[in-house]
Amino acid sequence: MSFFRFLVSKHLWISVLVMFLFLGGALWGTLKWLNHFTLQHVEITLPNLQTYTLQEAEDTLMAMGLRVEVLDSNEYFSEFPRSSVIDQFPAPGFTVKPNRRIALTLNASGPRKVPVPDVIEKTRRRALYDLESKGFAIGALEYVPYIGKDVVVGLRHKGQELVLPVELTKGSTIDLIIGMGLSQERVRVPYIKNLSLEDARDKLNMFSLNLGAVVYDEDMEDTAAAFVYRQSPNPSWEPQLRMGANIDVWVTDNQNKLAVDSLEFYQANPYADSLDVPIDSIIDDWSDSNAP
Numbered sequence: 001m002s003f004f005r006f007l008v009s010k011h012l013w014i015s016v017l018v019m020f021l022f023l024g025g026a027l028w029g030t031l032k033w034l035n036h037f038t039l040q041h042v043e044i045t046l047p048n049l050q051t052y053t054l055q056e057a058e059d060t061l062m063a064m065g066l067r068v069e070v071l072d073s074n075e076y077f078s079e080f081p082r083s084s085v086i087d088q089f090p091a092p093g094f095t096v097k098p099n100r101r102i103a104l105t106l107n108a109s110g111p112r113k114v115p116v117p118d119v120i121e122k123t124r125r126r127a128l129y130d131l132e133s134k135g136f137a138i139g140a141l142e143y144v145p146y147i148g149k150d151v152v153v154g155l156r157h158k159g160q161e162l163v164l165p166v167e168l169t170k171g172s173t174i175d176l177i178i179g180m181g182l183s184q185e186r187v188r189v190p191y192i193k194n195l196s197l198e199d200a201r202d203k204l205n206m207f208s209l210n211l212g213a214v215v216y217d218e219d220m221e222d223t224a225a226a227f228v229y230r231q232s233p234n235p236s237w238e239p240q241l242r243m244g245a246n247i248d249v250w251v252t253d254n255q256n257k258l259a260v261d262s263l264e265f266y267q268a269n270p271y272a273d274s275l276d277v278p279i280d281s282i283i284d285d286w287s288d289s290n291a292p
Contacts, residue, residue: 042097042098043095043096043097044064044065044066044095044096044097044098044100045093045094045095046088046090046091046092046093046094046095046096046102047060047092048092048093049061049085049088049092049104050080050084050085050086050087050088050092051080051081051084051085052084052085053081053083053084053085054070054083054084054085054104054106057085057104061102064098065098065099066096066098066099066100066101066102067099067100067101067102068101068102068104069101069102069103069104070103070104070106071103071104071105071106072105072106072108073086073105073106073107073108074108074112075108075112076107076108076109076110076111076112076170077107077108078111078171080107081107082107082108082109082110083106083107083108083109084106084107085104085105085106085107086105086106086107087104087105088102088103088104088105089102089103090102110169111169111170111171112169112170113167113168113169113170114134114135114167114168114170115134115165115166115167116131116134116136116155116162116164116165116166116167116168116174117130117131117134118164118165119131119152119155119176120152120153120154120155120164121148121151121152121153122151122152123150123151123152124141124150124151124152124176124178124205124208125150125206127152127176128176128205131174134170135170135171136168136170136171136172136173136174137171137172137173137174138173138174138176138201138205139156139173139174139175139176140175140176140210140244141175141176141178141205141208141209141210141243141244142156142175142176142177142178142244143178143179143180143208143242143243143244144177144178144179144180145179145180145181146178146179146180146181147179147181148179148181149179149180149181149185150178150179150180150181150208151178151179152176152177152178152179153177153178153179154176154177155174155175155176155177156174156175156176156177157172157173157174157175161177162174178208178243178244180242180243180244184242185239185243186239186240186241186242186243187207187208187209187239187241187242187243188207188235188236188237188238188239188240188241189207189209189231189233189234189235189236189240189241189247190203190204190206190207190209190235191235191262191265191266192204192228192231192235192247192249193227193228193229193230193231193235193259193261193262194227194228194229194258194259194262195227195228196226196227196228197211197214197226197227197228197249197251200228200249204247208243208244209241209243209244209245209246209247210244210245210246210247211246211247211249212246212247212248212249213246213248213249214248214249214251215248215249215250215251216251216252217250217251217252217253217254217257219254220251220252220253220254221253222253223253225253226251226252226253227251227252227253227258228249228250228251229250229251229252229254229257229258229259230249230250230259231247231248231249231250232247232248232249233247235265237268237269237270238270
């Protein structure tokens with residue numbers, strides 16, 4: 001009886017009401033504090049900071065209530081100004097809270113120098129691979145009388161012969177001086193139509209030839225889609241040029257100018273049933289010339 005009287009007593013329910021009011025007030029205060037502390041409804045959309053100088057990027061982010069973390073890059077990208085922002089994390093367009101740290105990656109202050117690999121007395125194929133893998137561009141192939149055929153006997157940069165060991169700026173163009181043997185051997189002209197300019201250059205180098213004059217169509221708009229539609233001298237199966245000769249090309253992005261004589265050229269191959277020309281070389285020529 002006394003327990004029932006306690007349950008219905010005014011003092012008990014006043015205590016319960018006070019307790020709920022206290023807990024409700026504490027919960028409301030905690031939520032308000034968390035919203036203020038975590039800035040629940042405050043978001044900042046990150047701008048694109050690429051090409052900004054470090055000072056410009058810092059001023060922009062600090063004005064938005066953000067912090068900056070700088071990451072240096074060992075690589076130099078010529079399409080960006082030196083020491084400018086080339087990347088950021090989080091990416092542009094992302095929303096972040098105030099006081100968030102934004103990581104900025106800066107472009108190098110200039111191209112770094114790397115050692116030129118020693119390719120003297122190495123084959124042309126191996127030398128091209130070694131130089132390109134180090135970030136160097138291949139220039140002209142100059143053939144000179146030398147007992148070793150297709151062997152590198154020297155390197156040039158801007159007309160000056162290189163004395164190894166030496167370091168050059170990454171991306172520099174290096175000309176190769178290559179032995180042509182002691183014979184008067186000639187090489188055939190490969191079919192390079194419908195290839196990109198870079199692929200055409202690589203293929204000519206594989207045949208010990210150089211890319212000569214490049215004539216662009218006046219109405220060409222998309223250089224990324226450009227291809228060779230004419231070459232001079234024309235491709236031939238019979239050796240006719242000295243090693244190191246130049247092949248001039250005409251380039252366009254007009255698909256209507258795609259060469260359609262590749263099948264005719266390969267059907268005229270006089271070595272199709274002969275071992276004088278390796279079958280792998282014939283297959284490579286066919287696949288290369290018909291590449292999109």
